[in-house]
Amino acid sequence: MEKELSKLMGFRPEIKVVDATLRDGGLVNDFYFTDEFVKELYQTNVKAGVDYMEFGYKASKELFDVNKFGKWKFCDDDHIREITGDNNSPLKIAVMADVGRCDFRKDIQEKSNSPIDLIRVACYLHQIPAAVEMIEDAKSKGYEVSCNIMAVSNAQEADLKIALETIAKSPADILYIVDSYGSIYPEQMARLADIFLNIAAKYSKQVGIHAHDNQKLAFANTIECCGDGVNYLDATYASMGRGAGNCSIENLIGFLKNPKFNIYPVIKFLEEQMAPLKEQCKWGYDWQYLLTGILNQHPRTAIAYTKDNRKDITNFYKEITSES
Amino acid sequence: MEKELSKLMGFRPEIKVVDATLRDGGLVNDFYFTDEFVKELYQTNVKAGVDYMEFGYKASKELFDVNKFGKWKFCDDDHIREITGDNNSPLKIAVMADVGRCDFRKDIQEKSNSPIDLIRVACYLHQIPAAVEMIEDAKSKGYEVSCNIMAVSNAQEADLKIALETIAKSPADILYIVDSYGSIYPEQMARLADIFLNIAAKYSKQVGIHAHDNQKLAFANTIECCGDGVNYLDATYASMGRGAGNCSIENLIGFLKNPKFNIYPVIKFLEEQMAPLKEQCKWGYDWQYLLTGILNQHPRTAIAYTKDNRKDITNFYKEITSES
Incomplete structure (x- = not known):
């Protein structure tokens, strides 16, 4: 497979940056972000040219005690609206919904009534049928939908291909590679991207990458995928995310050549919001x-x-x- | 160019790990390492299967005040011997000599009188003729010799090729890619490796990589090169090195498949020696x-x-x- 990276001295306008700070970062601080932080994050994403902002989870209020988590574990539409107003910006809004941990029929409204644009359905390989049910529900309500297959480093290649064919036949728009354990090396990532991209191409789907930084490879794996043709790139400010964290958005925006991306607001947000947050809670490579x-x-x-x-x-x- | 990484599920016995902790790390603490630290480092390298240990610089005592730096800036042969004794181990000993900052005729002895195995001649692109003079001197004294071309990210490709041809015609054994600014992305690194490897192959030389972690790509760039056919891989414990530091040896040893490499002594050294050192001085990605x-x-x-x-x-x- 021929790398497309060289072509980025021009750029590929299809590339989308997805800020996952509140969602993956929320796993670090139980989603207790201040409203000021979230508002600044939203404004920063708009200024930086970020394409999607993931606000958190649509977690089941039956399964999880709302008093034990910040509101972004549940992402009520009204809470999002308090931040975004009518969201008069090109920035799209995403939430994650875990298979088996979301009352999606009740908690996910019709798109026409919701500020959310993209529902990211997260599942393990053995949950594909349940994921398809959620994908169909979200699609019928009018959303863009992704399917994020977690712990892909543990999947047998044959199983993975069957799962991908199944999801690719569903109405999902984007198939996501998720390196939950941060164990994948770039060359292995290139092989995985190839598998995802081939099946995605057959069904006119997009592919995304969500990397973890356990081996300090989150950024390297993300740009490896990018060079291979993956268009949806997850990142977080200061790598904030569970455990070793994610691909940092400052690395990624510094790399991408599309002039719509601006690094200055990113740097400002790092200084004003992320540096103080880093004093309060712990994440990142170690x-x-x-x-x-x-x-x-x-x-x-x-x-x-x-x-x-x-x-x-x-x-x-x-x-x-x-x-x- | 076809990646060789896949073949590493077997392994390439030609791969050499070069520990540069004292030399690049010395730039962080002015080479003031305790003897205990250096002895433990030496023992750890032997146990971990590391191939070369770089002790520091052979810096000019005319240019630099010996009272203002620890002894590893000067690497007197006797000081090395105090650590290694007769070095009855497969671990080879390296020092770096900078063009223009080393009295090499005086300070580098005949190999037969010295514990050193490898002289690493470091230069910028415009210093190639002076580097060749040093390479010839070291080779005539009986050493293995590498030429480490710094700041390669600033080189014009045409200039670089001329420089590499010149060095390849000299008696140097190894041509080193040095990403001094940590600015090179893996795909660019693959292109550089290709240039180096083609010229090296023509003259039966080896190629090495010394990466910096400014963009958290030191490890990624090192294994990119490794997959491309580069055999000499620099790394340091806990990434210790100037500024953002280097490829960490714990990442690298965790990656390499040759059973001669052992990660356990590396982990032990991290806990016992690197963790306390990290409290005293500052380096690493930021x-x-x-x-x-x-x-x-x-x-x-x-x-x-x-x-x-x-x-x-x-x-x-x-x-x-x-x-x-």
Whole structure:
């Protein structure tokens, strides 16, 4: 497969930057962002030329206690409207809905009544039929829809292809590669992108990438995908996201050549909002995440290690490689 | 060019890992490492299967005040011997000698009298004739010799090819790509590697890569090169190195498949030696380095910003993009 990156000294106008700061970053602070932060983030995204802003999850209020999380875990349409007003901007609004953790029939309104543009349906490979049901529901209500297949590094290639064919036959618009464990190397990412892009092309779908920074490869994997033809690129301010975090939007905007993207508002937001936030909560690349990434493990052990302020990385390595 | 990475599920035994912690890291702490640190580093490298350990510079004692730097800026043979004894190990010993900043005729002994195996001659593109003189001197004394061409991101391709032909005709064994500004993206790195590898193949030379982490791409660029056929891979513990630092050896050892490499001693050294060192001095990826990297500028402004503990990244961006 021929890289398209060289062509970016021009640029590919189809490329969309998706800011996932509130959603993936919300996993760090239980979605307790101040309204000021969210308003500034929205304004910054508009100024920076970002294409989508993901506000958070549409999580089930049956399953999750609304008193134990900030409002962006639930993303009521009214809360979004308080930030965006009528959203007179080219910035589109996204939310994520997890298979099995969302009362989508009740909580997702008709698009005509909602400020949301894109519903991102997140699922594991074994949940594809349930994902298709949600995709069909969201599409029938009038939304753009993506299907974000998590933990793709653990998928058998044959299973993945069957799943992708199934989703590609559904009304979903975008198929997302999600490197949940941050364990994928760029060349492997190129092979995955190839699989996704081939099936997507057959059904006229788009492909997206959501990377994690366990091995400091989130940005590298994102631009690898970009060069391969993936158009939807997830990123977050200061890499804020669960565990090792994501591809940073400052890296990505600094890389993309489309003049609609502006790095200055991004830098300003980093200084004014992200630097103080970094004092309050912890995320980002560190040794414990590298180790779970290398081992292709879920980062939950590394997140617990971080939360406990542990420094005994040698013991941690023994724990996560023990056979008991 | 076809990537070789896939073949690494086997591995390429020609791949050499070069630990540059003392040399590039010495630029962070003026080479004031404790003897205990250096001894532990040496032992760790032996256990981890690292191929070369760079001890520091052979800097001119005329140009630099020996009282203002730790001993690894000068790398007297006797000081190396105090660490390595007779070095009864497969680990080879390297030092760097900068063109114009080294009294090489006087300070570099005959190999038969020295613990050093590899002399790394560092130069800018306009210093090639002086580099060749040093290469010839070191080779005639019996050493392996590399030529490390710095700031390659600023080179015109035509100039670079002439320089590489000149060095390839010299007795140097290894031609090194040095991304001094951390500004090169993996696809550009692949193109550079191609240029280096083609000329190297013609003259039966090896190629090396020394990356910087300004855009969090040091590891990605290193494994890009590795996949392209570059065999000498520089890395440092915890990425320790000037400014944004280098490709981390923990990432690299975690990636390489040759069973001679062991990550456990690396992790142990991180906990016991690098974690305390990180409390004392500052290096590594941060926004100021990202910005000089994106702009393909020397990181000296970002290093000064870091030293001054500045947090006004917005002003910094204005400064480095101002035309005055």
